[in-house]
Amino acid sequence: MSFFIAHTVHDALTALSDGARPVAGGSDLVVGARHGKAPLPPHLVAIDRIAELREVHHTDSGVIIGALVTHHDIEMHALLTTSYAGLADGSALVGSPSTRNVGTLGGNVMNASPAMDTGSPLLVLGAEVELQSLRGTRRLGIAELWTGPGRTCAEPDELCVAVHLPAPAPNSNSAYLRLEYRRAMEIAVVGAAAAVTLAADGSISAVRVALTAVAPTIIEVVGLVGGTVADVAAAAAAAASEQATPISDQRASDRYRRHTVGVMAGRAVQAAARRAGGEMIPVPLNRAVGIGAAS
Amino acid sequence: MAIGWWPSFSVPSGAYVKIDGDGSGQIITGAQECGTGAVMTLRQLAADEVGLRADDFELVYQDTSVAPYDMGATGSQTLFNNGRAVVAAAAQVAEQLRALAAQHLEANAADIVLADGVASVAGTPSASVTIAELAAQAAGGELLIGHGSGAPPAPPTTVGSTCVGDVGMAAWVAPQFSCHAVRVKLDRDTGVTRVLQVSAAHDSGTIINRVGAEGQVQGAVLMGIGQALTEGTTYDDQARQRNPALLEYKLQTCADAPTVDISFIEIATPDAGPRGAKGLAEAPNVATPAAISNALAQLVGHPVRRLPMTAERVWLSMQPAEPEVAG
Known part of the structure; x- marks a missing residue:
């Protein structure tokens, strides 16, 4: 067993090339080891003190979110909670305040859980991940990254250093909604994110919808086209229920998941359209529209 | 809307209460605090009985073979049963304190009021002695120790044949x-x-x-x-x-x-x-x-x-x- 604290990205990449696994907040790795899900890797490199990975950069082409930016950082960030509201909806629902203070976006993305709350928002926002190793840097679309539950196509020596989000089109916004049985310490039963762009007449000209916890990875709903908000929401709901391939487990049956993911998808489209039209719906959307409460 | 009912299980329970020479008290009982509020309420009952503050008492946790019996923190019964025992035990200590105070103040024990850390004569509050002084005196003589249980109340009598029988009536x-x-x-x-x-x-x-x-x-x-x-x-x-x-x-x-x-x-x-x-x-x-x-x-x-x-x-x-x- 070895444990190395990296202070620079280069230190971390060197450790990874020597066979170490990275740990940042530890909210997946350490908790998983304690619960017997997977033993702690024998060689660890702590990356949580690499200051440069904690930053959010706003550029002409969009926003670059460092891998160590926490869910709490995201849910409090002025730009992310407004222009990339769907992502902030997801981060604001993760675990508890303490989980959100240590859990990082990079860790969430690389853990590749199909139930991750930031996954479907990142997908509809067109996110790319930046992977670095001593061999070089590459960027790939986030849907390409996830290959199965807990699996990515990243090589063992590659470190996720940032998530890139393109600048949103005018009159566009996003939303993420999840089905939850309680309001804290919850794991998504199902969830859905939508990103929409409105035409001048208020109808939807472009739409993307992605689904959480209904397939081995986060999946994008295919075949959606523009139209009135009500029509697109209904079509998204139907397509989500049809394209989902959920399992039955103790959280829910496949039938119930298939139905409710459609409900979430339709509501996410509606909320994203309201935001795209300039309405301020606070983060997280779950509290604002109140699943099971006032709506 | 709904209505509910919950029983008081009338069962035996016991406690010791003592006050040491420094005026601090202990409750020794088989009852345990596990979120039930016993640690507050039992101390309040004992303190009120002897004229001290709840803070002056501690609940002593020990092996249950050392303490008087209690059924345990089940069914919301600690106050009903062990509370009765603590009051009975503290009442014995209060009697000892009144007797000591009566000697000090040259009054009838029955006229001694125990309140706010002081023993005084009813109607003559200026005639008083602190309970701490009495406790210090007792520490050199007959110690302040009480034990109590109190008789568990009997269940209502079963009249004729009832659908719940005697067991149900006990509830x-x-x-x-x-x-x-x-x-x-x-x-x-x-x-x-x-x-x-x-x-x-x-x-x-x-x-x-x-x-x-x-x-x-x-x-x-x-x-x-x-x-x-x-x-x-x-x-x-x-x-x-x-x-x-x-x-x-x-x-x-x-x-x-x-x-x-x-x-x-x-x-x-x-x-x-x-x-x-x-x-x-x-x-x-x-x-x-x-x-x-x-x-x-x-x-x-x-x-x-x-x-x-x-x-x-x-x-x-x-x-x-x-x-x-x-x-």
């Missing part, structure tokens, strides 16, 4: 009654139910410690909501529990807590515990799930027949001609 010693009203919101598309407000009225007799009692109701209402909506053990085909940890056995969290309005109906009950008190902690579990179930039945048009009334079960119950989910 009607100083019964507690409650009534809860809830406001719930149902998401009809998903079956997710949220409890927005709970009003809880309880007849638990005299409330000895109001802050503690309100805390017991708040906590028990949350547990009642969990019973109603999210808490349930599930098993696989080998009878192994599928949700043996709190990730999947879903307690309610602070974020789920509704507003809970609490009313205590303090009316006299025959055979109640110390100072007319009865139990409380578990009682609010009774009416809460029933009230939620009744509210949901109004919203969906029929009762949801299984607990917990999970979102999926509620949703399924609203689907036409489909069986309810198993497990």
Whole structure:
């Protein structure tokens, strides 16, 4: 067993090339080891003190979110909670305040859980991940990254250093909604994110919808086209229920998941359209529209 | 809305109470504090009896073979039974203190008032001696030690043949009654139910410690909501529990807590515990799930027949001609 604290990205990449696994907040790795899900890797490199990975950069082409930016950082960030509201909806629902203070976006993305709350928002926002190793840097679309539950196509020596989000089109916004049985310490039963762009007449000209916890990875709903908000929401709901391939487990049956993911998808489209039209719906959307409460 | 009932189990229980030479007191009992409020309420009872503050007493935890018997913290019975024992034990110490004070103040023991850390003569508060002084004096002579149990009240007599028989009648010693009203919101598309407000009225007799009692109701209402909506053990085909940890056995969290309005109906009950008190902690579990179930039945048009009334079960119950989910 070895444990190395990296202070620079280069230190971390060197450790990874020597066979170490990275740990940042530890909210997946350490908790998983304690619960017997997977033993702690024998060689660890702590990356949580690499200051440069904690930053959010706003550029002409969009926003670059460092891998160590926490869910709490995201849910409090002025730009992310407004222009990339769907992502902030997801981060604001993760675990508890303490989980959100240590859990990082990079860790969430690389853990590749199909139930991750930031996954479907990142997908509809067109996110790319930046992977670095001593061999070089590459960027790939986030849907390409996830290959199965807990699996990515990243090589063992590659470190996720940032998530890139393109600048949103005018009159566009996003939303993420999840089905939850309680309001804290919850794991998504199902969830859905939508990103929409409105035409001048208020109808939807472009739409993307992605689904959480209904397939081995986060999946994008295919075949959606523009139209009135009500029509697109209904079509998204139907397509989500049809394209989902959920399992039955103790959280829910496949039938119930298939139905409710459609409900979430339709509501996410509606909320994203309201935001795209300039309405301020606070983060997280779950509290604002109140699943099971006032709506 | 729903009503509830909870028994007072009339059973034996015992305690020792002593006061040392420095004026600090100990309660030695088999009763344990595990969130029941015993650590506050038993000290309050002992302190009031001898004229000290609750803070002057500590509850001593030890092997149960060393302490007098208590049935344990089950069924909200600590105050009803062990409270009676602590009062009886403290009353013996109070008698010793009165006798000592009577010598000091040249008065009748029966006229000695023990309050606010001072023993004084009734009607002549200037004639007084501190209880700490009396305790110091006792430490050099007959020590201040009391033991108590008190006779458990007898159950109501069975008259003729009743459907519950003698065992059932025993549960009607100083019964507690409650009534809860809830406001719930149902998401009809998903079956997710949220409890927005709970009003809880309880007849638990005299409330000895109001802050503690309100805390017991708040906590028990949350547990009642969990019973109603999210808490349930599930098993696989080998009878192994599928949700043996709190990730999947879903307690309610602070974020789920509704507003809970609490009313205590303090009316006299025959055979109640110390100072007319009865139990409380578990009682609010009774009416809460029933009230939620009744509210949901109004919203969906029929009762949801299984607990917990999970979102999926509620949703399924609203689907036409489909069986309810198993497990």
